[in-house]
Amino acid sequence: MAEKYVTTEDTILGDELFMFVDEGGTNTPIAFGTSCAVDLSADTIDASSKMSGPWKESLVGQLGYTVSCDFLTSLKTGHMSFKTLKAKMAAREPIPFVISKHTKSAETGEYTVSGEVVKGNAIITALSLKADNGALCTSSISLQGSGPLEDGAA
Secondary structure (H helix, E strand, O other): OOOOOHHHHHHHHHHEEEEEEEEOOOOEEEEEEEEEEEEEEEEEOOOOHHOOOOOEEEEEEEEEEEEEEEEEOOOOOOOOOOHHHHHHHOOOOOOEEEEEEEEEOOOOOOEEEEEEEEEEEEEEEEEEEOOOOOOEEEEEEEEEEEOOOOOOOO
């Protein structure tokens, strides 16, 4: 019997995924996230020789990934705001992150990880703040993976 796929059960809505940063064992969401992305890449090694004929031959080299997230700029403390991420960038160390579905507590309003998609460690390579007239201030972060990109636990 063929596998049955159900769109409403087998897919994830974009607004269900958050980017969290591990802060001392606690996964803290990037505040007011509007998008997040993970891009994987593979280096190639030229394996061409005279025996290859007119076509290049390649081998797969090292694997890598980048992570990005756009978010509304927040002045509040206690979450991953522009100010908090700027301090982490200045520390010049990889940060552990998780891109995951979330659960929001009805009592506290806190967001927690509830269905990891991917996780890893990454170095902040860019952090920007944008303030257009007549619009909310926005920020974005770009990270370069350091080490393996792992599948989530759930």
